């Protein structure tokens with residue numbers, strides 16, 4: 001006897017990220033890890049955004065990018081532009097990773113124009129800027145110069161990242177399922 005065509009039992013969340021040095025990729029992993037330990041048993045996937053990433057099989061999407069010169073990385077901006085219609089009917093949250101000091105944890109960081117545009121395209125419910133990380137062995141002359149200038153370090157605040165995952169989970173749990181069980 002074939003299995004009845006029932007909706008997927010657990011809501012699926014995609015955490016997509018754009019990262020050059022790995023810091024934002026790790027934030028995405030931390031968000032996912034926290035989202036997997038919520039009262040509602042979400043099924044969470046993490047993936048780098050690219051033209052091949054199809055977000056349509058998910059019930060909710062979280063997408064974030066590292067900031068370089070105030071901008072989201074191109075792949076993340078493209079993802080937002082490309083999928084704005086696909087994602088218009090499901091909840092989206094966005095984040096940025098950037099400031100190389102404690103400012104993201106101690107004050108309200110204004111969203112950059114680029115992150116705001118992407119977030120608006122996706123009708124994001126919220127956006128948060130997390131502190132970033134510049135590793136001593138970062139590639140690129142500018143990154144290297146910044147490290148030499150004393151701007152290196154890890155300013156990612158795990159408690160704020162966990163809190164955002166909790167917020168997302170709480171909001172999502174309040175929303176009706178896309179395909180209610182019959």
Ligand SMILES: Cc1cc2nc3c(=O)[nH]c(=O)nc-3n(C[C@H](O)[C@H](O)[C@H](O)COP(=O)(O)O)c2cc1C
Pocket residue numbers: 018019020021022023024025066067068069070071097098099100131132133134138142143146
């Ligand atoms: C060349 C360069 C430019 C940067 N520009 C910004 C910026 O405009 N705003 C910001 O908040 N952080 C900026 N940062 C910090 C990065 O966003 C931060 O290191 C981030 O966590 C890197 O993420 P990734 O490792 O995922 O690429 C810059 C870093 C570098 C190396």
